[in-house]
Amino acid sequence: MIDPVSVASSIAVAAAVTWTLRAAPFAALVPLRRSELLAHVGERMPLGVMLILAVYSMRGAMAPVETSTTLPLVVALAVTVGLHAWRRNAVLSMFAGTAVHVLLRSVLALA
Amino acid sequence: MSAPAPDTASAPPLAPDAGDGAAAGWRTVMPACIAVIPLGLAFGVLVVQSGLDWWWAPAFAAFVFAGSLEFLLVGLITAAAPLAQIAVSSLLVNFRHVFYALTFPLHRVHGLGWKAYSTFALTDEAYALTATPDAANWSRARIIAIQAGFHAAWVASVALGAGLGTLIPPEVQGLDFAVTALFVVLGMDAYRVRRSVPVALVAIACAVAAAFLAPDDMLLVAMALFVAALIGSYLGGRRRRRTASASAREDRP
Numbered sequence: 001m002i003d004p005v006s007v008a009s010s011i012a013v014a015a016a017v018t019w020t021l022r023a024a025p026f027a028a029l030v031p032l033r034r035s036e037l038l039a040h041v042g043e044r045m046p047l048g049v050m051l052i053l054a055v056y057s058m059r060g061a062m063a064p065v066e067t068s069t070t071l072p073l074v075v076a077l078a079v080t081v082g083l084h085a086w087r088r089n090a091v092l093s094m095f096a097g098t099a100v101h102v103l104l105r106s107v108l109a110l111a
Numbered sequence: 112m113s114a115p116a117p118d119t120a121s122a123p124p125l126a127p128d129a130g131d132g133a134a135a136g137w138r139t140v141m142p143a144c145i146a147v148i149p150l151g152l153a154f155g156v157l158v159v160q161s162g163l164d165w166w167w168a169p170a171f172a173a174f175v176f177a178g179s180l181e182f183l184l185v186g187l188i189t190a191a192a193p194l195a196q197i198a199v200s201s202l203l204v205n206f207r208h209v210f211y212a213l214t215f216p217l218h219r220v221h222g223l224g225w226k227a228y229s230t231f232a233l234t235d236e237a238y239a240l241t242a243t244p245d246a247a248n249w250s251r252a253r254i255i256a257i258q259a260g261f262h263a264a265w266v267a268s269v270a271l272g273a274g275l276g277t278l279i280p281p282e283v284q285g286l287d288f289a290v291t292a293l294f295v296v297l298g299m300d301a302y303r304v305r306r307s308v309p310v311a312l313v314a315i316a317c318a319v320a321a322a323f324l325a326p327d328d329m330l331l332v333a334m335a336l337f338v339a340a341l342i343g344s345y346l347g348g349r350r351r352r353r354t355a356s357a358s359a360r361e362d363r364p
Contacts, residue, residue, distance in 0.1 A: 025212035048314035050298035105285030
């Protein structure tokens with residue numbers, strides 16, 4: 001069982017950091033507009049951070065490589081990427097990829 | 112850009128049927144509310160499947176109110192990640208919000224309490240829906256209606272997802288792929304904005320290197336390496352520009 005105090009404190013920390021990031025910049029609009037470093041890092045961050053998070057979220061199914069976990073992951077990734085490149089519909093890509101993953105994982109777990 | 116003074120006297124006249132109250136805000140935010148329902152359902156299901164009580168799901172939605180971070184947070188919490196790791200992950204995942212202050216019409220939201228809520232609820236969607244030039248003249252009621260409407264839709268769909276999640280039998284496995292799918296989709300969308308293969312390769316290299324070097328702190332190490340690489344590329348680029356402009360000056364007769 002997960003300790004409720006640690007869940008609540010994790011939520012509090014995440015909420016505090018997020019709120020600070022959203023509110024504090026209003027107090028520093030002028031230096032913010034001028035900073036070239038911030039603009040350089042900020043433009044490139046979303047792409048890189050999302051890719052790091054994607055790799056991070058897959059680490060459990062990549063090492064060790066096992067048919068029952070790695071195969072569903074690879075197929076579901078192909079479905080998600082292919083569908084998103086084709087239709088550009090985030091909800092459709094996510095749901096189709098997850099559905100394929102759940103189906104393969106559940107079936108392979110029974111076998 | 113010469114923005115008009117943000118007072119009602121100089122605000123341009125509104126179209127007769129447009130209105131500028133909460134109702135106009137609801138109309139603006141409604142498509143975003145409908146669009147976010149599937150993601151909210153998925154997040155609610157994920158919370159329950161991760162072994163947390165169902166009511167944590169609306170708590171995440173109400174207090175953190177940052178979709179992609181919430182998905183990540185569930186995994187960090189079930190892995191018993193230390194608070195420092197949660198703080199740094201939150202900082203990096205939501206760093207993009209720093210730039211939303213540049214256009215968000217907070218000057219129209221009068222009153223400290225309303226300003227506090229408005230900054231708290233400054234999500235990607237709130238930013239996107241107010242990123243039009245005429246938003247600089249919208250009323251407080253209209254702006255708050257957009258943010259509160261989206262907040263309510265997110266919490267409600269997450270709570271519904273958590274309720275549905277309790278009905279899913281344990282034989283069903285692999286729902287956690289929703290998190291991977293979310294980040295892959297967001298990564299592809301980010302690539303459409305910033306078409307940089309080097310940035311993508313460096314990020315993936317940082318993630319893989321961190322997975323081998325520091326498996327227990329993979330996320331922190333990967334993000335730190337990536338930010339260091341971006342700062343390095345900025346400093347390198349600046350030096351190159353400086354040398355280039357210096358040599359250009361010398362070449363001039």
